[in-house]
Amino acid sequence: MPPLIRWGQHAKALAEYGIAESRYISEEEMFDLVHAMRTRVVTSPAFDGSRVLAAILFEQTMERDIQGVPTAR
16 A cells, blocks of 8 residues: 555545555655646536636646647647
8 A cells, every 4th residue: 555645645535535655656656646636627617717726737737738638728
């Protein structure tokens, strides 16, 4: 089981989202799950831009694509 202290808030966010620490064994797997979680949020029709004021995007998020589009776009 990965140490929560090492991965801090990412592991905590996944746990609150319902993804147990036993679902990943490496930092890479954890960030893949975090990216999948963020992708579901960003692409949800409920988030149409009318209520979102800001978002904090981590380097690992900015270096990836969301449905084939660079995250920053």
